[in-house]
Amino acid sequence: MIAQNVAFWIIALAMAGAAIGVVRSTNVVHAALYLVVVLAGTAAQYILLAAEFVAWVQVLVYIGAVVILFLFGIMLTRAPMGHDTDLDTDSRWPAAVVGLFLFGVLTALLVDAFGDKEIVLHEPTRTAAVADSIFRTYVLPFEVVSMLLLAALVGAVVIARRD
Amino acid sequence: MDLNQFLILAAFLFGTGVYGVVARRNGVLMLMSVELMLQAVNINLVAFSAFLHDVSGQVFALFVITVAAAEVGVGLAIILLIYRNLGSPDLDRVEQLKG
Numbered sequence: 001m002i003a004q005n006v007a008f009w010i011i012a013l014a015m016a017g018a019a020i021g022v023v024r025s026t027n028v029v030h031a032a033l034y035l036v037v038v039l040a041g042t043a044a045q046y047i048l049l050a051a052e053f054v055a056w057v058q059v060l061v062y063i064g065a066v067v068i069l070f071l072f073g074i075m076l077t078r079a080p081m082g083h084d085t086d087l088d089t090d091s092r093w094p095a096a097v098v099g100l101f102l103f104g105v106l107t108a109l110l111v112d113a114f115g116d117k118e119i120v121l122h123e124p125t126r127t128a129a130v131a132d133s134i135f136r137t138y139v140l141p142f143e144v145v146s147m148l149l150l151a152a153l154v155g156a157v158v159i160a161r162r163d
Numbered sequence: 164m165d166l167n168q169f170l171i172l173a174a175f176l177f178g179t180g181v182y183g184v185v186a187r188r189n190g191v192l193m194l195m196s197v198e199l200m201l202q203a204v205n206i207n208l209v210a211f212s213a214f215l216h217d218v219s220g221q222v223f224a225l226f227v228i229t230v231a232a233a234e235v236g237v238g239l240a241i242i243l244l245i246y247r248n249l250g251s252p253d254l255d256r257v258e259q260l261k262g
Contacts, residue, residue: 023183099182152233
């Protein structure tokens with residue numbers, strides 16, 4: 001348990017620093033690369049929580065596909081590759097106040113509600129259990145989400161097409 | 164491991180994402196901040212799945228990952244269209260309802 005806690009805090013600090021980097025970086029490409037650190041850290045947290053399948057889906061879908069999409073988006077909108085000071089709006093301070101306020105309120109609520117709860121892990125979640133749950137309990141949402149993905153992909157092609 | 168350490172990490176990521184959505188002008192960067200908030204939600208789902216020894220949380224996390232992939236595809240297509248029409252991905256310039 002000690003080793004897991006140490007691992008958690010190392011990964012969590014890296015994720016927090018990289019998350020700040022995503023929203024504060026003055027270079028668009030660097031922001032995308034900071035996002036990779038956050039996504040990889042999230043996958044590591046899933047492994048700590050014994051959710052192996054979700055962790056590898058996270059690596060494949062997010063780091064493999066979504067980040068590439070973001071890099072293509074940066075390339076196609078011809079974002080300046082170097083330093084750019086024009087990436088932020090003027091409402092930076094109100095935004096910081098809102099973000100900090102939200103974090104503070106959520107933390108206070110969570111400490112009050114779950115202050116003494118511990119996660120006790122017996123064994124890693126088997127992928128068969130996840131598959132059983134998807135195809136038995138959640139088979140209708142699964143079909144709906146696959147249709148949604150198809151519709152979204154066709155929609156993206158239609159929107160972005162030059163005619 | 165405490166349940167709270169995961170939830171508070173997720174709260175931090177969510178707060179950072181909200182800051183990014185409000186403060187960023189560039190459309191691609193704003194979508195990245197939305198991704199940060201989705202990560203926060205997913206960490207919460209998987210943490211509660213481990214806490215309750217119920218696999219449903221992980222299934223929901225998989226659904227959220229799928230919807231996020233769809234959202235990024237459509238979102239980037241819209242930003243590409245804004246770039247083509249206005250010459251910049253700056254979302255503050257999108258201020259007229261007429262085309």
